[in-house]
Amino acid sequence: MQTQTTISVTLKDGSKKEIPDGSTGLDLAKSISNSLAKKSIGLVLNDELKDLTTILKNGDRVEIVTQDDPRSYELLRHSTAHVLAQAVQNLFKGAKIAIGPVIEDGFYYDFEIPNHTLTPEDFIKIEKEMERLANEDQKFVRVNIKDVDMQLNEFKSQGEKFKAELLEQYKNENPTLYVLEDKSGKSVWNDFCRGPHITSTKQIKAFKLLSVSGAYWRADETKESLQRIYGTSWWSKEELDGHLNKLEEAEKRDHRKLGRQMDLFSMHDETGPGLILWHPSLAFVRKQIEDYWKELHDKNGYEFVYTPHIAKTDLWNTSGHNEFYKENMFYMSVDEQDYVLKPMNCPFHVLIFQSRRHSYRELPIRMAELGTVYRYERSGVMHGLARVRGFTQDDAHIFCRKDQYVEEIKGVIDLVDKIYKGFGLNYFAELSTKPKDAIGTKEIWEFAEAGLEQALKEYGLEYKINPEDGAFYGPKIDFKLKDALGRIWQGATIQLDFNLPNRFDLKYTEKDGAQEQPVMVHRAIYGSLERFAALLIEHFAGAFPVWLSYKQVIVMPISDRHFEHAEKIFNLLKEKNIRANIDLRAESINAKIRDAEIEKIPYMIIIGDKEISENLISVRARKKRDLGSVQVDKFIEQVLSEIKDKTIGT
Ligand SMILES: [Zn+2]
Ligand SMILES: [Zn+2]
Numbered sequence: 001m002q003t004q005t006t007i008s009v010t011l012k013d014g015s016k017k018e019i020p021d022g023s024t025g026l027d028l029a030k031s032i033s034n035s036l037a038k039k040s041i042g043l044v045l046n047d048e049l050k051d052l053t054t055i056l057k058n059g060d061r062v063e064i065v066t067q068d069d070p071r072s073y074e075l076l077r078h079s080t081a082h083v084l085a086q087a088v089q090n091l092f093k094g095a096k097i098a099i100g101p102v103i104e105d106g107f108y109y110d111f112e113i114p115n116h117t118l119t120p121e122d123f124i125k126i127e128k129e130m131e132r133l134a135n136e137d138q139k140f141v142r143v144n145i146k147d148v149d150m151q152l153n154e155f156k157s158q159g160e161k162f163k164a165e166l167l168e169q170y171k172n173e174n175p176t177l178y179v180l181e182d183k184s185g186k187s188v189w190n191d192f193c194r195g196p197h198i199t200s201t202k203q204i205k206a207f208k209l210l211s212v213s214g215a216y217w218r219a220d221e222t223k224e225s226l227q228r229i230y231g232t233s234w235w236s237k238e239e240l241d242g243h244l245n246k247l248e249e250a251e252k253r254d255h256r257k258l259g260r261q262m263d264l265f266s267m268h269d270e271t272g273p274g275l276i277l278w279h280p281s282l283a284f285v286r287k288q289i290e291d292y293w294k295e296l297h298d299k300n301g302y303e304f305v306y307t308p309h310i311a312k313t314d315l316w317n318t319s320g321h322n323e324f325y326k327e328n329m330f331y332m333s334v335d336e337q338d339y340v341l342k343p344m345n346c347p348f349h350v351l352i353f354q355s356r357r358h359s360y361r362e363l364p365i366r367m368a369e370l371g372t373v374y375r376y377e378r379s380g381v382m383h384g385l386a387r388v389r390g391f392t393q394d395d396a397h398i399f400c401r402k403d404q405y406v407e408e409i410k411g412v413i414d415l416v417d418k419i420y421k422g423f424g425l426n427y428f429a430e431l432s433t434k435p436k437d438a439i440g441t442k443e444i445w446e447f448a449e450a451g452l453e454q455a456l457k458e459y460g461l462e463y464k465i466n467p468e469d470g471a472f473y474g475p476k477i478d479f480k481l482k483d484a485l486g487r488i489w490q491g492a493t494i495q496l497d498f499n500l501p502n503r504f505d506l507k508y509t510e511k512d513g514a515q516e517q518p519v520m521v522h523r524a525i526y527g528s529l530e531r532f533a534a535l536l537i538e539h540f541a542g543a544f545p546v547w548l549s550y551k552q553v554i555v556m557p558i559s560d561r562h563f564e565h566a567e568k569i570f571n572l573l574k575e576k577n578i579r580a581n582i583d584l585r586a587e588s589i590n591a592k593i594r595d596a597e598i599e600k601i602p603y604m605i606i607i608g609d610k611e612i613s614e615n616l617i618s619v620r621a622r623k624k625r626d627l628g629s630v631q632v633d634k635f636i637e638q639v640l641s642e643i644k645d646k647t648i649g650t
Contacts, residue, residue, distance in 0.1 A: 007058035025052045026199070029064050040064050041072040041203075042196055049074065051142060051196040067235050074102050079140065079197040080130075080207050080233035081107040086180065086189045087129035088229070092116055097191065098162040098217060098226055105243060106232035110215050112162070118227050123209040126229075134204040138180040138188060140197040145175045155192070162217060163192045206240035207233035210247070250485055255537035256384040262542050262599065265385065265533075274382045274389030276530055281550035284579075285536065286529055288548050290370060292422055292646075293394050293526070300415055302368040302396055307348035309372065313338040319347040320503055328375045345371035346497075346522060349397040350504045353518075358508040363518060364400035364408055370529070371395045385534035392529040398521040399506070402447070405519050409455035409477075409494060412523050416479055416492045417461075419525050423536065424545075424648035426482045427491055429461050432469035439472055440498040448496040449475045473499035483539040490531070495522040543600040543622060545649070546642045551601045552579040553639065556592045558608040566607040569617060569632060576636050578643075597622055603639065 006018045009028065019028055025045070029037040029052075043050045044063040049071060056062060065072050081100035084107075089095050092113050100109035111118075145151045148171045155164040167175055178197060179190045198204070209231040217223040234240040251257070259265050264282035267275065278286060294304070310332070316322040321329065321343060330341040342348070349367045358365070372392045381387055400408050413429075420427050431452055434445045452475055456463050463477070470476055474496030481491040497520045500506075507515040526532040536544065546552050553573055557566035566582060573580035581601070583592045589606060596604050606618040616629040641647075 007056065009056055009058075009060045009062045012063040019056065021058075023056055025050070025054055025056060025062065025064065028056060028062060032064075036064065036066070039066040039068070041067055041069075041198060042075045044071070049196055051140070052199055053142075054196075073234070075196055075198050076203065076235065077102045077107040077233045079201070080204050080231065081109045082140075082178070082180070082191055082193070082197070083130050083133050083201055083204055084126065084209070084229060084231060085109050085111070085191060086133055087126050088113070089189070090133075091125060091129055094159070096160055096162060099166075100191075103230075106210070106230060108228050108230045110217070110226040110228050112217075112224055112226050118212045118229065120209075120212065122212075127207075127209055130204070130207065134201045136182060136188075137200050137202040138182055139200055140195075141179045141181050142195055143177045143179055143190075145177055145192075148175065151175075151177065151192075167192050204233060206235065206237045207231060208240060208244065246485055250487070250538070253485070253538040253541045254384075255386070255534040258537050258542040259384065264537065272389070273379050274377060274387070276385060276388055276390065282533060282537075284550040285533060285544060285548045289526065289529070289532065289536075290394075293370070293419065296415060296418060297366075297368050297396070300366075300411065301364075302366040305349065305352055305367050305369050307345060307352075307369060307371060308342075309374075310339045310341055311348070313340055315347050315351075316340050318503055319350075319500060321347070328377075330374050330376060341374040342371075343373050343375045345369055345373065345393065345395045346397060346500060347504075349395075350500055350506065350520075353397075353399055354504060354506060358399075358518075360401060360508060360510050360516075363508060364398055364404050366396060366398050366408075368394075368396035385530040385537075388528075388530050391531070393524050394526045394529065395522070395524050398523065399508075399518040400521070401508075401516070402519055405451045405521075406455050406458070408519075408521060409452060410459050412492075412494050412521070413455060413459045413461060413477075416525050420479075420481065420491070422646045423539075425535075425539070427479050428482070429456060429463040430466050430478045430480065431456065431463050432466040432471075432476050432478065434475060435468045435470055435472060437472050438470070440474070444498055445475070448498070452477055452494070452496070471495065473497050481535060483535060484541070485538075487538075489535045491527055492525045493523065493527070496520075497522055543602075545647060546602045546639060547644075547646045549600075549602050550579065551581050551599060552643070553581070553603040553605060554596050554599075554601045555580060555582045555605045555607065556589060556596070557582075557584065558589045558606065560586075562607045562609070562612065565612050566605075569605060569607060572632060573636065573639075576640060578636065578639055593620065603635075605635075 005021055007021050008016050008018050010016055017028065019031055025043040026037060026040060029040040040052055042052050042065040043054055044065055045054060046061050078100065085097045085100055088111055089097065094114045096112040098110035098112065100107060148167065152164055152167055155167060175192065176194060177190050178193045178195060179187045180201070182188050209229055211230045213228050215226045215228040217226055232240070232243060234243060262281065263279050265279055266277045267273065268277065313322055325343055329343050332339050332341070352367060353365065370392050372390060374390045377387060377389055398408050433449055438445065456477065476493055476495040479492040481489040483489060501517050501520050506518055506520070508518050510516045536548070555566045555570045557563050563584060570580050570582040585592070593604060600622055602622055604620040606620065611618055611629070614629065617632055617635060618629050619627040619635060621627055
């Protein structure tokens with residue numbers, strides 16, 4: 001047999017490249033160009049992210065991941081987590097390491113540290129040690145664990161119980177160790193890990209530790225409690241600074257913080273976690289978005305219904321929720337009868353549909369409800385308004401014939417587009433297809449998926465496909481919203497359902513008298529009003545457009561002698577249904593302006609001697625914009641048109 005001295009690999013562009021047998025990804029990069037080799041971080045080898053130093057095999061498909069590739073950050077951040085772990089073990093005697101995965105824009109690492117509670121003050125020390133380790137130019141070297149028992153014993157003798165437990169768990173899956181070697185090739189530290197990593201710690205140049213919190217080993221409250229350090233890592237100082245600025249801005253906009261500052265909503269120990277009390281100012285926002293929703297749904301042929309908050313378990317047995325949604329439901333017992341607080345509105349709408357016979361001529365039926373649902377969430381995952389236990393869905397269910405299905409979906413997409421435009425929000429769509437554990441026939445899935453795709457195409461909306469990410473009972477379109485900081489929020493969903501029509505045996509009468517099952521579509525556009533409110537608060541940083549502002553205008557007389565005229569202006573605004581307020585406190589005008597700015601009131605009207613003598617008003621918009629003197633009528637006209645047109649950006 002002839003020895004092969006070269007191998008052939010396929011590059012990203014489909015071209016083939018001959019390289020010496022035994023070459024690594026880095027060798028491949030060098031053989032293409034030195035500048036490429038310099039920027040190379042890792043590989044995507046046959047669709048899997050790998051170390052740059054992986055030895056290539058004949059026939060491999062190789063894509064070189066450079067610093068410009070978003071996937072390179074995964075390697076950098078995860079590797080930074082290892083350096084963090086090494087630093088913590090160097091600094092805190094007896095610290096044991098658990099896991100250190102990558103998260104969005106960063107990483108964390110979990111530690112068990114005897115007799116020391118980490119504080120942000122420790123970060124300076126740890127960061128300094130990390131910098132020292134990075135400068136040591138330690139190499140990440142992948143080692144196959146051949147003798148698992150020996151390695152287990154070593155971990156155990158080091159007291160590394162978490163590593164030992166993980167190795168025990170993965171011992172039959174070709175476990176690997178990553179050894180960090182100093183310049184002389186001596187092993188200085190190691191961690192049980194699958195990789196991949198960057199090549200050298202020297203590539204870690206711009207990182208920061210952000211926060212510390214408590215965690216449990218394997219997220220299990222009965223197991224060891226750990227300390228979790230969060231951090232972020234970037235290729236350059238500029239990128240890091242940009243990210244830190246964004247975090248700072250996000251913190252300023254945090255809806256929980258603004259919620260307190262602006263008196264928007266509250267939660268109380270007495271009510272329990274995840275149950276929201278909407279205060280008047282945010283309740284007004286909600287009323288506006290509900291009215292807008294009702295107006296558009298009315299125009300688009302939806303009919304409104306109301307359904308109760310609880311139902312006997314019988315209903316949830318039929319719907320299947322009592323079986324597959326049990327962990328998320330609140331149960332109660334009254335008169336020896338079990339009830340469930342509704343986690344979804346769908347079964348009620350199905351009952352309304354079923355309460356009489358339907359002919360093909362009546363379809364589509366579009367049934368809408370702002371329905372409040374309750375779902376159990378673990379207390380640890382609750383987050384302000386964004387993740388709660390009780391929330392209101394802007395829910396609707398469409399029951400239609402197969403030949404109406406594509407048009408119905410297009411109609412929903414159009415409604416989503418209209419509604420989001422009212423808030424000036426950008427969005428994108430994702431189509432999730434048949435998962436592995438799906439119910440329903442191949443034909444029905446093909447019909448449903450093709451219909452959603454056709455609707456997206458005919459509407460002209462770009463979309464990404466999430467393969468196998470649909471629900472077990474049908475495919476769906478998800479809409480993701482982008483806020484002012486570029487963060488992504490879950491928005492609308494359009495969901496096909498083959499399950500409920502079967503379970504409730506839904507029927508309508510076809511032209512020829514045959515009994516047919518209608519197509520059932522679930523859809524929500526805001527999703528949850530609570531989460532949508534959180535998005536609006538953070539997107540606008542609390543400075544809502546005029547149409548959503550609880551206080552739209554505030555009239556501020558400079559001193560007592562201007563009160564009368566100020567009240568006249570105030571009454572004029574009120575008469576025109578503008579939400580006006582008046583500040584008659586004995587405060588200086590500057591104090592009044594400052595307070596109105598904190599409240600983020602869109603317009604301030606200042607009344608003094610000059611304004612009275614000229615019969616004009618001085619107007620200031622929030623964010624310190626002086627709009628000068630204008631006639632009251634003109635101003636009223638402008639505010640009214642901003643409200644009517646839902647103008648953004650006052
Ligand atoms: Zn690792
Ligand atoms: Zn539903």
